[in-house]
Amino acid sequence: xxxxxxxxxxxxxxxxxxxxxxxxxxxxxxxxxxxxxxxxxxxxxxxxxxxxxxxxxxxxxxxxxxxxxxxxxxxxxxxxxxxxxxxxxxxxxxxxxxxxxxxxxxxxxxxxxxxxxxxxxxxxxxxxxxxxxxxxxxxxxxxxxxxxxxxxxxxxxxxxxxxxxxxxxxxxxxxxxxxxxxxxxxxxxxxxxxxxxxxxxxxxxxxxxxxxxxxxxxxxxxxxxxxxxxxxxxxxxxxxxxxxxxxxxxxxxxxxxxxxxxxxxxxxxxxxxxxxxxxxxxxxxxxxxxxxxxxxxxxxxxxxxxxxxxxxxxx
Numbered sequence: 001x002x003x004x005x006x007x008x009x010x011x012x013x014x015x016x017x018x019x020x021x022x023x024x025x026x027x028x029x030x031x032x033x034x035x036x037x038x039x040x041x042x043x044x045x046x047x048x049x050x051x052x053x054x055x056x057x058x059x060x061x062x063x064x065x066x067x068x069x070x071x072x073x074x075x076x077x078x079x080x081x082x083x084x085x086x087x088x089x090x091x092x093x094x095x096x097x098x099x100x101x102x103x104x105x106x107x108x109x110x111x112x113x114x115x116x117x118x119x120x121x122x123x124x125x126x127x128x129x130x131x132x133x134x135x136x137x138x139x140x141x142x143x144x145x146x147x148x149x150x151x152x153x154x155x156x157x158x159x160x161x162x163x164x165x166x167x168x169x170x171x172x173x174x175x176x177x178x179x180x181x182x183x184x185x186x187x188x189x190x191x192x193x194x195x196x197x198x199x200x201x202x203x204x205x206x207x208x209x210x211x212x213x214x215x216x217x218x219x220x221x222x223x224x225x226x227x228x229x230x231x232x233x234x235x236x237x238x239x240x241x242x243x244x245x246x247x248x249x250x251x252x253x254x255x256x257x258x259x260x261x262x263x264x265x266x267x268x269x270x271x272x273x274x275x276x277x278x279x280x281x282x283x284x285x286x287x288x289x290x291x292x293x294x295x296x297x298x299x300x301x302x303x304x305x306x307x308x309x310x311x312x313x314x315x
Contacts, residue, residue: 002301011263022081026086027072028090032097033092045162046151050226069109069112085114086116086145087118088119093122103134107138119145123164124150127176132177145183145184146177148186150167151189152189153206157192186214188215190252191245193238197247221277224274232276233275256301256305268286297309
């Protein structure tokens with residue numbers, strides 16, 4: 001449902017409507033690696049990837065997930081008044097392990113009485129049949145969301161950023177979880193070298209055709225220690241301006257199905273490792289940059305897809 005003030009279908013509102021209370025995601029580190037780092041698919045990982053840019057300090061694999069969960073829950077209870085939680089296995093590729101390890105971690109997370117479900121971040125090329133079967137089993141009694149990193153639907157871009165998988169592999173993974181009771185979140189990034197707004201906007205059409213329940217979108221940004229940061233220093237990577245990103249993000253949202261919940265609209269990194277772009281905006285300011293532009297336009301998520309952009313925003 002489109003929020004009348006936010007003009008998008010926000011994931012927070014979706015969760016409140018589904019579960020009847022304030023629900024927050026709590027990040028944990030299950031100690032996974034990535035097939036694009038250990039040589040299975042590649043080495044070095046994606047050119048922009050440094051997990052310390054998005055992993056809270058308390059989420060480390062040496063800390064039992066129960067302790068990580070307790071710290072995250074306490075934070076969200078105090079900050080937001082959250083009552084229930086979704087445990088988010090975030091760092092690296094969280095289906096890239098034997099089924100026994102996955103089952104142990106997922107079930108331990110779900111054993112907490114205040115946990116409604118799990119969200120599992122992974123790659124399309126690291127989703128084995130055992131993992132799919134386990135997630136399907138858990139989804140019979142719990143909320144289960146699989147977060148698939150696509151990043152770009154352009155195979156040439158995927159190759160340039162050393163992503164290690166193709167669009168076809170993403171589409172195959174989507175079909176393998178279809179109809180199993182598992183929600184699907186897709187991760188996208190805008191601003192890759194050589195990418196055009198027109199090319200990126202085609203991704204909205206792709207998402208509209210697929211059983212996508214939610215979506216994460218953020219701008220490409222470079223953090224210290226990555227190959228993207230080196231490309232920036234050499235003048236090969238020119239980051240988007242804030243205005244350019246906001247314009248295309250809004251164009252994208254106007255084309256996106258209104259039933260797809262939006263989990264994220266921006267990316268950020270700690271100041272100590274942030275290289276570029278540096279828009280000097282807090283997270284809520286980034287969120288409202290998008291919202292305020294939609295208000296200025298008089299548009300909302302999905303209005304262009306339905307041909308309604310010229311009429312008043314729905315209640």
